[in-house]
Amino acid sequence: MGKLMVRLPEGDGEETMMSRSVTAARCAALVGPYTSGKTTLLEALLLQAGALHRKGSVTEGTSLGDSAPEARARQMTTEPNFAHCSYLDETWSFIDCPGSIELAQDVHSALMGVDVVVVVAPPEPARCLTLAPIFKFLDDYQIPHILFVNRMDKASARVRDILEALQSISERPLMLRQVPIREGEEITGFVDLVSERAWRYNLNKQSDLIEMPEQVKDREEAARRELLESLADFDDGLLEQLLEDKVPAPAEIYEQLSKDLAEDLIVPVLFGSAEQGHGITRLWKALRHETPDPATTAARLGVPEGTDLAASVIRTYHAPHTGKMSIARVWRGELKDGDNLGSERVSGLYRLMGPENQKAASAGAGDLVALGRMDSVAAGELLTEAGRRDDAGLVWPEVPKPVFTLSIRPHNRQDEVKLTASLAKLTEEDPSLVLEHNDDTNEMLLRGQGDIHLKLAVDRLKSRFNVEVDATRPQTAYKETIRKATKQHSRFKRQTGGHGQFGDVHVEIRPLPRGEGFAFVDKVVGGSVPRQYIGAVEHGAKEYLARGPLGFPVVDVSVTLYDGQYHSVDSSDQAFKTVARMAMAEGLPNCEPVLLEPIYEVTISVPSEFTNKVHSLVSARRGQILGFEMRAGWKGWDDLKCHLPEEELQDLIIELRSLTVGVGSFDWRFDHLQELTGRLADQVISQRQAAD
Ligand SMILES: Nc1nc2c(ncn2[C@@H]2O[C@H](COP(=O)(O)OP(=O)(O)OP(=O)(O)O)[C@@H](O)[C@H]2O)c(=O)[nH]1
Ligand SMILES: [Mg+2]
Numbered sequence: 001m002g003k004l005m006v007r008l009p010e011g012d013g014e015e016t017m018m019s020r021s022v023t024a025a026r027c028a029a030l031v032g033p034y035t036s037g038k039t040t041l042l043e044a045l046l047l048q049a050g051a052l053h054r055k056g057s058v059t060e061g062t063s064l065g066d067s068a069p070e071a072r073a074r075q076m077t078t079e080p081n082f083a084h085c086s087y088l089d090e091t092w093s094f095i096d097c098p099g100s101i102e103l104a105q106d107v108h109s110a111l112m113g114v115d116v117v118v119v120v121a122p123p124e125p126a127r128c129l130t131l132a133p134i135f136k137f138l139d140d141y142q143i144p145h146i147l148f149v150n151r152m153d154k155a156s157a158r159v160r161d162i163l164e165a166l167q168s169i170s171e172r173p174l175m176l177r178q179v180p181i182r183e184g185e186e187i188t189g190f191v192d193l194v195s196e197r198a199w200r201y202n203l204n205k206q207s208d209l210i211e212m213p214e215q216v217k218d219r220e221e222a223a224r225r226e227l228l229e230s231l232a233d234f235d236d237g238l239l240e241q242l243l244e245d246k247v248p249a250p251a252e253i254y255e256q257l258s259k260d261l262a263e264d265l266i267v268p269v270l271f272g273s274a275e276q277g278h279g280i281t282r283l284w285k286a287l288r289h290e291t292p293d294p295a296t297t298a299a300r301l302g303v304p305e306g307t308d309l310a311a312s313v314i315r316t317y318h319a320p321h322t323g324k325m326s327i328a329r330v331w332r333g334e335l336k337d338g339d340n341l342g343s344e345r346v347s348g349l350y351r352l353m354g355p356e357n358q359k360a361a362s363a364g365a366g367d368l369v370a371l372g373r374m375d376s377v378a379a380g381e382l383l384t385e386a387g388r389r390d391d392a393g394l395v396w397p398e399v400p401k402p403v404f405t406l407s408i409r410p411h412n413r414q415d416e417v418k419l420t421a422s423l424a425k426l427t428e429e430d431p432s433l434v435l436e437h438n439d440d441t442n443e444m445l446l447r448g449q450g451d452i453h454l455k456l457a458v459d460r461l462k463s464r465f466n467v468e469v470d471a472t473r474p475q476t477a478y479k480e481t482i483r484k485a486t487k488q489h490s491r492f493k494r495q496t497g498g499h500g501q502f503g504d505v506h507v508e509i510r511p512l513p514r515g516e517g518f519a520f521v522d523k524v525v526g527g528s529v530p531r532q533y534i535g536a537v538e539h540g541a542k543e544y545l546a547r548g549p550l551g552f553p554v555v556d557v558s559v560t561l562y563d564g565q566y567h568s569v570d571s572s573d574q575a576f577k578t579v580a581r582m583a584m585a586e587g588l589p590n591c592e593p594v595l596l597e598p599i600y601e602v603t604i605s606v607p608s609e610f611t612n613k614v615h616s617l618v619s620a621r622r623g624q625i626l627g628f629e630m631r632a633g634w635k636g637w638d639d640l641k642c643h644l645p646e647e648e649l650q651d652l653i654i655e656l657r658s659l660t661v662g663v664g665s666f667d668w669r670f671d672h673l674q675e676l677t678g679r680l681a682d683q684v685i686s687q688r689q690a691a692d
Contacts (some may be wrong), residue, residue: 024295025090025091026293028114028118031097036121042096047277048277051085055277065077073459079103080096082094090288101663103453105397105449106315111137111138111143111397112394112395113312115144115296119134119147120274122150128165128166131166132663133665136169136634144264146287150272168636177268177286179220181213181216190271194254194257197209198210201272201278203276228242238256295365298332301394302395303394313327313328313383314328316377323373325370326370327369328369328370333385334362337359337360343376343387344374344376344377348371349369351370404650405447407474408445408471410470411469423461433454440479443474446458449653450653454471476597476647481555481673488583488587490579501575502571503566503580504564505561506564507560510558511556518557518559520558520560522538529563539580541583549589554593594681595684596676597673597676597684600649600668600671601643602649604640604665605638605664605666606656606659608637622648645674
């Protein structure tokens, strides 16, 4: 692997001066903001490789990817699409990732199995900011990436301006590899800056080699100089040649580009149109000649060295007919169906082509395959013949914290068990989706990354598991407390036939400082309430707290039992428990009950140009700004810390994203309970009472 050899002219006749002979299969991911054209680009790449006879379309519902019903209905990618092909005798797999920021978890885990990423960018400088989280992730995880500026058939901005906008969000230098040839407003071809050859686009066919047009020569020369000078920053040999005015050999330039890409030092930039099939051969060529081999990727990801079979799992999912499938990248060795791997037997070995599982007899280094029925295997694990290595320390991304919640219940009551079982499968597949039970409001909460993310889960419950659910806005976990102390004497006396019931207590009910919960103090003297019933009094008082006079759980209250009476025959635990509840129910309304609302400490992160908008957003949501600072590790971003009521957090992410071209995010933690009075409190209380 990695042997240098000279290749003959290939395909469309563009000479490749130097190339590595790579035998292992390689894997590329297509990522980028939604609708940038990733799924269409996959069609174009597969068409060029001969893996598709006809190019499908996302809008017509004929693309290889996006075949799930929820994807077709929305004309968007809702989970990673997998495909494989061979191109000029080399094997490739592709992962076309969803663009929605709400599905970032799927993207991040997929990227832990690829040699290179093609970032598909829209050609509008104003939309480039939407790529900031993607670039940040690629930069942080040092994943080699190539930028493909798509939709150039409809672009109105100059390439230079697009590049400048993109450079402002990329830590690595972007290196333009082509300049456009324009005829009027239209881009009709490009000049490759290394080979200095000019090409004219053909609709969904390979480009024609043409004479370099006169009008592009100056721009070509300037751009080529810029490219070489940037490259020379990483290589002294190249720098020396430039200083001596020597022309470096293309082979040397290609070699340097490949090396720098493998080390994630630079980001090569290509452009074209997925829809028209423009620039596809050039992209294929960059992938082929410059993508690092899987051994390099394995080392980057921390796969321990060795000679034994090793594969890592990037995703698992449950399909109705096949059961659990684990998508894994084989790093070394040969894997056959039926082999033991990671302490389990591989029962079914497949290559994935869109919706199709194609049976494979074996898989070798670099292959991306689906393994059948490895029930105990989890994403992020390294599987070897010897067993499983979840301690292997593989690089694995952090799961994003939920920012949006829905309250769900099965549409048909009898589906309760089926619902929990199905959700367990969905949350295993996507750990950024979380199921929780809220004991205060007695709701089943589905938490995730946004409205689309959760609606997709609801759709999948129906399409894959045939469970219909009703989803609504969750209730806010209001509480209540008291502002004033009172003394309460209550007596419970019942004579039913022979044996009666009798309990009598004097209690003092007092407010406690915020956060202290419940305290019970026993100040009984002289046995007016005998020892053995004190526990029952405490128990009864506590039970009452589940629902106070306003209708919510009561907190921060102390109850002191200081006197009472008993009856030697009729008193019992039950009678004292009941009278304690009575004392609370009778006493609390006299203590000025007041509503408490949960307040969260929230840190909102946005590019600083949106900071002012976020200030207004926080004020409009009854928030209190605590301060702001530059976001650590994010150039040009701010972190705005504030207190926000839980009620206002519910759809915060939706408004925040719409204010910030989709990139704003927030972190949260519960902070304290705060009194809520006035009109809002009255509304909450009357809604609670109306709900009964
Ligand atoms: N004019 C033009 N339209 C394009 C191009 N590439 C994609 N489109 C169109 O843009 C729309 C979105 O394309 P997709 O390929 O689904 O985009 P995507 O990036 O996969 O979108 P998500 O997966 O939802 O993030 C479709 O209607 C495509 O036909 C292009 O190069 N030029
Ligand atoms: Mg797509």
